[in-house]
Amino acid sequence: MSIMSRIKIQVLEPDLEKCEAILMDAMKAHLGWSVVAEVNKVLDIDKIKKYDVSETPAVVINNKVKVSGRVPSKEEIREWIKEEYGPPVA
Numbered sequence: 001m002s003i004m005s006r007i008k009i010q011v012l013e014p015d016l017e018k019c020e021a022i023l024m025d026a027m028k029a030h031l032g033w034s035v036v037a038e039v040n041k042v043l044d045i046d047k048i049k050k051y052d053v054s055e056t057p058a059v060v061i062n063n064k065v066k067v068s069g070r071v072p073s074k075e076e077i078r079e080w081i082k083e084e085y086g087p088p089v090a
Contacts, residue, residue, distance in 0.1 A: 010060040012058040026077050
């Protein structure tokens with residue numbers, strides 16, 4: 001029996017519209033990996049401050065801040081997932 005890997009992706013952004021767009025890219029970016037993805041938006045400024053980011057939007061993968069202050073591309077998010085889990089399953 002194999003244990004399914006998990007990935008936690010968080011989008012830190014108080015602007016709901018911008019957050020939703022990044023969230024959708026994050027959900028699409030993880031496709032192809034055999035991992036269970038937990039993708040969350042963090043809209044609350046006090047919760048965002050706990051991540052010690054200077055600007056939003058920010059993307060956090062497995063509790064590691066990958067980018068802040070700009071909107072990442074779906075390809076960038078895929079690269080960060082690849083760094084965590086290796087190449088996607090064919």
